[in-house]
Amino acid sequence: MDATPPPPPPPSRLERDYRRVLRLLPAGYRQRWEDDMVDALLEVEQSGADASAAGEGPERQAEEREIALLQRPPLREVAGVASLAVRLHLASPTTAGASATARLRGDAVRRVALVGLLAAAGPALLSAVTSLYAPITPDVEALGYTRGDAVASALWALVVVAAFTFLATGRSRTASVLAVLAVVPDLRHPAETLAGAWRVSPGTLLGAVCWLLVLLAPLAALAAWRSDAPRPSRRWLLALPVVAVLGWLPWLVWRATGVLAAPDAAGLLCLGAAACAVVALRRRDGSWMASAGLLAAVGGAGSLGRLTLLAGPPGLERDLGWTALEMLALAVSVVVAAALTRGRLPTVTPVTSSADR
Amino acid sequence: MSADVSSGMALTEPATLVLTALVGQPHHGYALIAQVEELSEGRTRLSVGTLYGLLDRLSSEGLIALDREERHAGRTRRYYRLTDDGAAALDAEAQRLAHLARAASARLRAARAV
Structure with missing residues (x-):
């Protein structure tokens, strides 16, 4: 019996675009946190979609969750990543996760x-x-x-x-x-x-x-x-x-x-x-x-x-x-x-x- | 010992909320965002970038630690837990805030009594 796990679904537009935004972060930092950040963002957006359709039945909620994956990353999330990127690229002596060069x-x-x-x-x-x-x-x-x-x-x-x-x-x-x-x-x-x-x-x-x-x-x-x-x-x-x-x-x-x-x-x-x-x-x-x-x-x-x-x-x-x-x-x-x-x-x-x- | 504990420095509000959310149970990124929003009664909604900047800082200060990693929809999902230093820092911050609240209430009562 084949125990290979099923391949992950192809990335949604939201995931692709958010990963593109994450390229603003230093490579080492991105390597450490990227998957985790993408997972959190997708959950935030899909849960928001869930909440917006609360009371309209599970089918409508599933539809809203799918629609959320077709959106672009919200501006506040892009701004959050940009702000983190500035902090990491132009770091202070106490900035966690920043390189000596930064x-x-x-x-x-x-x-x-x-x-x-x-x-x-x-x-x-x-x-x-x-x-x-x-x-x-x-x-x-x-x-x-x-x-x-x-x-x-x-x-x-x-x-x-x-x-x-x-x-x-x-x-x-x-x-x-x-x-x-x-x-x-x-x-x-x-x-x-x-x-x-x-x-x-x-x-x-x-x-x-x-x-x-x-x-x-x-x-x-x-x-x-x-x-x-x-x-x-x-x-x-x-x-x-x-x-x-x-x-x-x-x-x-x-x-x-x-x-x-x-x-x-x-x-x-x-x-x-x-x-x-x-x-x-x-x-x-x-x-x-x-x-x-x-x-x-x-x-x-x-x-x-x-x-x-x-x-x-x-x-x-x-x-x-x-x-x-x-x-x-x-x-x-x-x-x-x-x-x-x-x-x-x-x-x-x-x-x-x-x-x- | 972390800088926050040893120096007695006040934690920022988002840091206090994240540490509070981790009391008693490890959480992953999204759960922390949801918990922080709930604990702050909707006043604080962390963006993902802000949360991970904060997690990185708290982790480097030894206040939180990686608990475990799980695969979820083909991606790595990390769970974080409160460390002993983190619990001590949160306890110190809770006492500081309680002291402040008591002082404010006492002064308000005194002002009303005049």
């Missing part, structure tokens, strides 16, 4: 969010202070700019300062909401360029895309700040007034020489990349080097985009010195990426203490 990657991306918000918050703090304390001269007032406008401008600038402060003190959810709020006005210019893509040159379009990358990359990096991420070191808070004061230097140079060479958001990310690279070399820490590479790639792309079309905020004259520095950062990012690919950089254990971050 922890290093998570450290690097979380630092990109910190540097990105710091690069926005430093100049914003300076702008808020100058808006509040700078006298409004008669010629400026003649243009319709009042004390009320100055206060409103200062308050708006403080939104991004608050976003960075919340992130640096470990309240990443509030920081994310404020950061999104703060970036919305800046999105208008590149978004309008993209909306009118049919009437602008390819260079202008590329510039707008690169500028969106500069604005949105730090926001996307905030996704790596989850509840199990360690709190950043207090040194990040101290960096805020330092960056704000450094932002004052270009204006002092301008008053002394008439040459204005203030870095914009892309330039500041390039400077952040250089700072991370210096720390990485001092500590021989792969996660800082990866942060440097990511920041240089984003800042360098923004810088390149500005060169092709100048889609950045209009008004600031750029000098070749800054552009050269940013191009250097781009070159560094390429070298770092190449070194990472060949495994030549030190890959130390990811930081586990907030004091090291």
Whole structure:
């Protein structure tokens, strides 16, 4: 007598699609949990179908169970898997089931969010202070700019300062909401360029895309700040007034020489990349080097985009010195990426203490 | 000893619900989702992704363990059970919540008496 068990039924559409969604998870994790997760999802959906037809008889219930298998996975289940995938790919030192590489990657991306918000918050703090304390001269007032406008401008600038402060003190959810709020006005210019893509040159379009990358990359990096991420070191808070004061230097140079060479958001990310690279070399820490590479790639792309079309905020004259520095950062990012690919950089254990971050 | 027990850290609500569901009887993934929904009177409905992230964490902290595996419709179905550390962590959390509830009730009674 043949004791071979019957072959399993062919996978339903629900199962096929859910397994496709599960490919978002790291391979090792998927290998361990995939069957179990699929089994749970099918049971959830079929039991829901059962309940919806309760009281209509067993035949109707069986029909509903079959129909449930023909559906796509519900959005909340897809979102649940996506959230788990982000947690595992951009892991914190305590994330269960995550690889050492994912922890290093998570450290690097979380630092990109910190540097990105710091690069926005430093100049914003300076702008808020100058808006509040700078006298409004008669010629400026003649243009319709009042004390009320100055206060409103200062308050708006403080939104991004608050976003960075919340992130640096470990309240990443509030920081994310404020950061999104703060970036919305800046999105208008590149978004309008993209909306009118049919009437602008390819260079202008590329510039707008690169500028969106500069604005949105730090926001996307905030996704790596989850509840199990360690709190950043207090040194990040101290960096805020330092960056704000450094932002004052270009204006002092301008008053002394008439040459204005203030870095914009892309330039500041390039400077952040250089700072991370210096720390990485001092500590021989792969996660800082990866942060440097990511920041240089984003800042360098923004810088390149500005060169092709100048889609950045209009008004600031750029000098070749800054552009050269940013191009250097781009070159560094390429070298770092190449070194990472060949495994030549030190890959130390990811930081586990907030004091090291 | 797990981090949650040794450090006295509060468990999250979903973790408390999952541990509670496992008291006295091992369960598989779907049964846990159903139990959590029932225990929370419909307030907490875990997605499968959230549940397995949680199971992985509780398992790595030693609060739950794999009880057995069964084949079901051609797929592996795992059953989880509460460990001694898990029971201790749940007991500590239950006492913490009971203390909080007593304190809240006492203050409410005192406020009403004024």
